[in-house]
Amino acid sequence: MRNKYLLALLSAFLLWFAWPPIPFSSPLLFIGFVPLLIAIEQVIRGDFSQKGRNVFLLSFATGAVWNTACIYWVYNAMNAFLPVGASLLVALIPFCLGPLLMALAFRGYYALRKKWNIWLSFLGLVSFWIAYEYLHQTWDLSFPWMTLGNGFASAHQLIQWYEYTGVYGGTVWIWLVNILIFLIFWQYKMRINTYSSRTLAMILAAVIILPVTISVWRYTQYEEHINPSQIVVVQPNIDPYQKFGTITPDQQLNILLDLSRQVAPPNTEFFVWPETAISSPSGINEDDFREYSAYDRIFEFLNEYRNGNVLSGIESYRIYSDQQSITARKYNEGVYIDHFNAAVLIDQSSKLDFYHKSKLVPGAEQLPFGEMMAFMKPLFAHFGGTTGGYGSQAEPSVFYSQSGIGAAPVICYESIWGDYVAKYIEAGAQFIAIVTNDGWWSDTSGKDQHFQYARLRAIENRRWIVRSANTGISGFINQRGDVVQKSDWWVPAALSQEINLNEELTFYTQFKDLIAYGFLVTGLLSCILLFVRPKR
Structure with a gap:
């Protein structure tokens, strides 16, 4: 398992190095999950006990290292207001909760792989991932800082089509490329040809080139109305x-x-x-x-x-x-x-x-889940907010x-x-x-x-x-x-x-996170499939 954890850490390093504000590194997001997918595939096909647990731990390790490397600065503010022990407790929100939800998405993917084909399982993985991102921007412990589509903020010439999709379009794009590269690599490594490598390569090229071409064209042609x-x-x-x-x-x-x-x-x-x-x-x-x-x-x-x-x-x-x-x-x-x-x-x-x-900062400006967390009011009161939280x-x-x-x-x-x-x-x-x-x-x-x-x-x-x-x-x-x-x-x-x-409204302004809503539906269907026995 040691080599598999090295692959998980390699994924964490690639994702961190691709993240803003490091310039010109955003394309590394296209391969960031490939080492982790390889490690998980080795677990699925290998002779391991407790495979689901191993998949969860591998993906959690990637998420925890990646998140911590990107948002280490959150601890600066916490440590300024709180004792060390309290700072570590509040740090669970940005540093541990996100990786936990990421790991649950991969655990759901493994559960699908045990019953269904790899394409349906990958659809479930992307759906579970977007469900995690959407949950992490809507509940009381919200922290959407690490939404995958945010990773292209330093390469805005490549994502002008966000005016239609928003950042969830970027999340889907990154996952599609990672999955296709993983499939091509795995078939080459295992010397199998379940899916035509040439077909996969053509799809991969189209998935990368078409959005980039459309974006660059939109970027160069866009003109602001003078007002x-x-x-x-x-x-x-x-x-x-x-x-x-x-x-x-x-x-x-x-x-x-x-x-x-x-x-x-x-x-x-x-x-x-x-x-x-x-x-x-x-x-x-x-x-x-x-x-x-x-x-x-x-x-x-x-x-x-x-x-x-x-x-x-x-x-x-x-x-x-x-x-x-x-x-x-x-x-x-x-x-x-x-x-x-x-x-x-x-x-x-x-x-x-x-x-x-x-949109109040959990812990600093609001007490998450209101009265359910009332026993923690004295702790959060020291983080620059008020004991009852700010109004909104x-x-x-x-x-x-x-x-x-x-x-x-x-x-x-x-x-x-x-x-x-x-x-x-x-x-x-x-x-x-x-x-x-x-x-x-x-x-x-x-x-x-x-x-x-x-x-x-x-x-x-x-x-x-x-x-x-x-x-x-x-x-x-x-x-x-x-x-x-x-x-x-x-x-x-x-x-x-x-x-x-x-004064003009873009498609995204009018329909907002439409892509996320669609994947929430496929995520729900994927959950149902976990309890359905496939035909032989």
């Missing part, structure tokens, strides 16, 4: 661990205003500031925000820009007379309070729009300027959900404003991956990405996924860019 809007993004570079220590909220606001003025032409329509840019040690009461000095200063600042709007992250709260949401906590007798990681739109009228982050809203909302421009206020973690971001566009957003704070992870690949993933949202919806990071990478990405401007790590910066607004 300009002037945008400024600000990166204040405030250490998130000292946000309420060495620098006051007024000083933070001074930095934002000064940086904005340095680059903003008079026709600037949106100033985009990062996650929690507007804050105070106790938060901002949304109902009384106009009474805060920060609001007065921003309102005065906008007088310099005739069509100006400030779209900013904000730490806010609301007070109720009764418990209006599951996350609202009793503050005093007859008084309940709900905290939000939010965004706000401030214009030159008296109108204020708030958006409450919906069920559906995204669009911020409209006085001139009618629709902006999608996407907060940090939400930008890795393709289907959720598409809902903003469907609701009328003409560009996507990502406000984030990637400084928690220090100078690691986490900030680079997060920036690269934004390119996928640009392609899926054909919208400009306007990205403002507190400490991370800020910048502009056009409708083809090209990075037009970006800031450096750990420097204060402000960038100004004329973008093109878009």
Whole structure:
């Protein structure tokens, strides 16, 4: 079994090396699973006891090493807030849960192989894999960072057809190529010809070349409709661990205003500031925000820009007379309070729009599974959130300027959900404003991956990405996924860019993860086949 674990580790290495932000390595995803499939085939055909257990352990080893190598940076934030033991407990969500679900997909594949032919079994494997990815973006322990189709974020010229399929199209593409290469290799190694090698080679060539050709053609031919809007993004570079220590909220606001003025032409329509840019040690009461000095200063600042709007992250709260949401906590007798990681739109009228982050980070911003996990509230409270978790809203909302421009206020973690971001566009957003704070992870690949993933949202919806990071990478990405401007790590910066607004809806925007829904159906059918006895 030692050689088989070496093959499993080889798969993990190939998948890690292919993952963003390592440049020009994405095509390695096409062979990343081949060594693992070879090891599993050797187990299936070999003289081993407990074959199902061995298949599970091999695939879990691949998933665990691959995940840990790609998202090691998650532990940086955990370790900053929690004791070592608690950090290891919370780390089970990103580091162990994903590999466990991956291993279950391969275990289901093995169960199908015992009863059905290899093609039907491979269909089950791909279906189980996509079911794992879909589950991992929808339940309370969601962490879709490692969705396989995300791996092409650094090679956006090859996946322009994501405007039809989204990232699940990339997942299917990667699996098809891996399976075909495995079949060709295995037949050559075993000197068998169950399936015509020439036929398989032709199918493999078509599966690789056709999508690439279509994508490159679409990339070179795509032209944006000219509909300009002037945008400024600000990166204040405030250490998130000292946000309420060495620098006051007024000083933070001074930095934002000064940086904005340095680059903003008079026709600037949106100033985009990062996650929690507007804050105070106790938060901002949304109902009384106009009474805060920060609001007065921003309102005065906008007088310099005739069509100006400030779209900013904000730490806010609301007070109720009764418990209006599951996350609202009793503050005093007859008084309940709900905290939000939010965004706000401030214009030159008296109108204020708030958006409450919906996709909350498990453990840090929400308690997974609500009351079922109530015994862990004291632990999660130390991870930067509140003991009851942040409040949220069920559906995204669009911020409209006085001139009618629709902006999608996407907060940090939400930008890795393709289907959720598409809902903003469907609701009328003409560009996507990502406000984030990637400084928690220090100078690691986490900030680079997060920036690269934004390119996928640009392609899926054909919208400009306007990205403002507190400490991370800020910048502009056009409708083809090209990075037009970006800031450096750990420097204060402000960038100004004329973008093109878009009102057209792509196929993906309208139908979202249609491919995933189809494979969920075939996954259900594959589960049924596990309990059906095949005819001889």
